[in-house]
Amino acid sequence: xxxxxxxxxxxxxxxxxxxxxxxxxxxxxxxxxxxxxxxxxxxxxxxxxxxxxxxxxxxxxxxxxxxxxxxxxxxxxxxxxxxxxxxxxxxxxxxxxxxxxxxxxxxxxxxxxxxxxxxxxxxxxxxxxxxxxxxxxxxxxxxxxxxxxxxxxxxxxxxxxxxxxxxxxxxxxxxxxxxxxxxxxxxxxxxxxxxxxxxxxxxxxxxxxxxxxxxxxxxxxxxxxxxxxxxxxxxxxxxxxxxxxxxxxxxxxxxxxxxxxxxxxxxxxxxxxxxxxxxxxxxxxxxxxxxxxxxxxxxxxxxxxxxxxxxxxxxxxxxxxxxxxxxxxxxxxxxxxxxxxxxxxxxxxxxxxxxxxxxxxxxxxxxxxxxxxxxxxxxxxxxxxxxxxxxxxxxxxxxxxxxxxxxxxxx
Amino acid sequence: xxxxxxxxxxxxxxxxxxxxxxxxxxxxxxxxxxxxxxxxxxxxxxxxxxxxxxxxxxxxxxxxxxxxxxxxxxxxxxxxxxxxxxxxxxxxxxxxxxxxxxxxxxxxxxxxxxxxxxxxxxxxxxxxxxxxxxxxxxxxxxxxxxxxxxxxxxxxxxxxxxxxxxxxxxxxxxxxxxxxxxxxxxxxxxxxxxxxxxxxxxxxxxxxxxxxxxxxxxxxxxxxxxxxxxxxxxxxxxxxxxxxxxxxxxxxxxxxxxxxxxxxxxxxxxxxxxxxxxxxxxxxxxxxxxxxxx
Numbered sequence: 108x109x110x111x112x113x114x115x116x117x118x119x120x121x122x123x124x125x126x127x128x129x130x131x132x133x134x135x136x137x138x139x140x141x142x143x144x145x146x147x148x149x150x151x152x153x154x155x156x157x158x159x160x161x162x163x164x165x166x167x168x169x170x171x172x173x174x175x176x177x178x179x180x181x182x183x184x185x186x187x188x189x190x191x192x193x194x195x196x197x198x199x200x201x202x203x204x205x206x207x208x209x210x211x212x213x214x215x216x217x218x219x220x221x222x223x224x225x226x227x228x229x230x231x232x233x234x235x236x237x238x239x240x241x242x243x244x245x246x247x248x249x250x251x252x253x254x255x256x257x258x259x260x261x262x263x264x265x266x267x268x269x270x271x272x273x274x275x276x277x278x279x280x281x282x283x284x285x286x287x288x289x290x291x292x293x294x295x296x297x298x299x300x301x302x303x304x305x306x307x308x309x310x311x312x313x314x315x316x317x318x319x320x321x322x323x324x325x326x327x328x329x330x331x332x333x334x335x336x337x338x339x340x341x342x343x344x345x346x347x348x349x350x351x352x353x354x355x356x357x358x359x360x361x362x363x364x365x366x367x368x369x370x371x372x373x374x375x376x377x378x379x380x381x382x383x384x385x386x387x388x389x390x391x392x393x394x395x396x397x398x399x400x401x402x403x404x405x406x407x408x409x410x411x412x413x414x415x416x417x418x419x420x421x422x423x424x425x426x427x428x429x430x431x432x433x434x435x436x437x438x439x440x441x442x443x444x445x446x447x448x449x450x451x452x453x454x455x456x457x458x459x460x461x462x463x464x465x466x467x468x469x470x471x472x473x474x475x476x477x478x479x480x481x482x483x484x485x486x487x488x489x490x491x492x493x494x495x496x497x498x499x500x501x502x503x504x505x506x507x508x509x510x511x512x513x514x515x516x517x518x
Numbered sequence: 519x520x521x522x523x524x525x526x527x528x529x530x531x532x533x534x535x536x537x538x539x540x541x542x543x544x545x546x547x548x549x550x551x552x553x554x555x556x557x558x559x560x561x562x563x564x565x566x567x568x569x570x571x572x573x574x575x576x577x578x579x580x581x582x583x584x585x586x587x588x589x590x591x592x593x594x595x596x597x598x599x600x601x602x603x604x605x606x607x608x609x610x611x612x613x614x615x616x617x618x619x620x621x622x623x624x625x626x627x628x629x630x631x632x633x634x635x636x637x638x639x640x641x642x643x644x645x646x647x648x649x650x651x652x653x654x655x656x657x658x659x660x661x662x663x664x665x666x667x668x669x670x671x672x673x674x675x676x677x678x679x680x681x682x683x684x685x686x687x688x689x690x691x692x693x694x695x696x697x698x699x700x701x702x703x704x705x706x707x708x709x710x711x712x713x714x715x716x717x718x719x720x721x722x723x724x725x726x727x728x729x730x731x732x733x734x735x736x737x738x739x740x741x742x743x744x745x746x747x748x749x750x751x752x753x754x755x756x757x758x759x760x761x762x763x764x765x766x767x768x769x770x771x772x773x774x775x776x777x778x779x780x781x782x783x784x785x786x787x788x789x790x791x792x793x794x795x796x797x798x799x800x801x802x803x804x805x806x807x808x809x810x811x812x
Binding site for chain 2: 150151152153154155158283309310311312315316317318321322325328340344345348349352353354371375376378379410
């Protein structure tokens, strides 16, 4: 068979047209697709409060929002609790993968770095599991929403309760990075304001500290009434376990677990954890709505249980998607700051946190609950761990807008 | 009150004692590593994961079968040691004639896989494991409260270290092992089954890691990454002590535990790095380590 010049021309024109078709439709599809990147710790000590369970919750929100005229894709990656790794992934996602919103972002040091990138690239950062109150304070920006909790809230709720109960002298065991410093600073402010004293602190290397007995003995030697744990995850469980071993709690010294999640209580077991006082903004067994949410996601994240950070990831994603539906996909994709401004304008409502609002500095407001860990006799079974002691309304639970030094509020 | 460098003396004594206890863990873990390196020439990066498995098997025995701490102290090292034997027979034995790097890569890869499996199955928060009732409580030493369990750890670790050292240095079996390291074909010619001896040595090294894991379960969080933090320090201990030197790793383990303990008082921020600073200095001055043969 011989090919004429005309055949070749016709053939190539046809091939070009055929090739362009999927390309154009793919482009059109990308313009109508919101890409959510869940960036968190998938393999380290914060995996159980974030990890794949957060991806499950983000997908639950997406599923709830299906069929509104636009597509949603969920990507996920492990930042290994390292700011440099987190920054690289965030840049790659935004520059090459067309990610519109970074969700979850556990670990304060990584969160602060990713927050700067989202501002620089004008994308959205909904933080659901980092603790530092600086995200809505001195380091706040127009692209970030801080959802679940922060160090100020934990300091006020747990720290305040301990001071009211007579714990007026403190010694801190602090994880030596952004989160620990922020938690220690915020709690110290409350203690001093209530007339209490901070007798000392030790900064423990993070990660890499397994044995806290030296620090606990130093804390005990300071004769403080309360040992404040400005750390999280395995650091906190190791401290509580070893404090019980050294008989510190038996001799009347209180342990303030300033940031503790239900997964940590599960890891310690009730015989060791009973009586600890802690603050969360979500508990699976709080009311019918929280139980409903838990039933929806539980099987996909087993054997894990939703912590407040997972609830935050679900609720944050849901509210963002509501905003996108409201302002249009094109506008939401084009301008991250405008999307966040719109998120602040629309009131929030979900099964996990009920009704709430997002403040000008990016702080999501909802009630904080002070819980006491049940005794083994009080617990009806696995994961039935908390007794509600006190509820602080959203407006009082978080740092007042004027005190955060957020540039968005000052200008 | 008497003070040394601004630190009250009783507090300092307490810290020395705690350092010694942590040193017991370093000694036990580095002992297993030194045995494996000295006799098999393999840098066993799976050691941290095997330490973790020791603790997890203790938890599993209690949780699924109701078998307590004392039996776990025997059963867990046996079971984890058995996995070590299988690992050596199926994979590691192929690498003896190759460069160290291959052994390191294989064992490092296996440790990542093992940790991943446990993380997927049990999460990263950890599992509860309590101190056995016979060892709970504390002694009042005047300068500090000393938990009975920590005392038990030191005594038991010393016993395990001395026994291992005696077996390798003073028994006929130990003599065979040392001879096989020097010249395996010759020892085999005398009728000794060298491959089986090497396999059992690896199993014993792994069992030592698991034993340390069971000892650690009641006081540290039993989670899949519990070995990762410790193993880096333990490698530094082995390097400082002299690769392959059994006595060297035991003495260095206890010594560095004490130095780390003191750093926790004087400059806590550096307590995770002090061992590596010492490692650099030792390597500059004595590249074969403190007790190693150049």
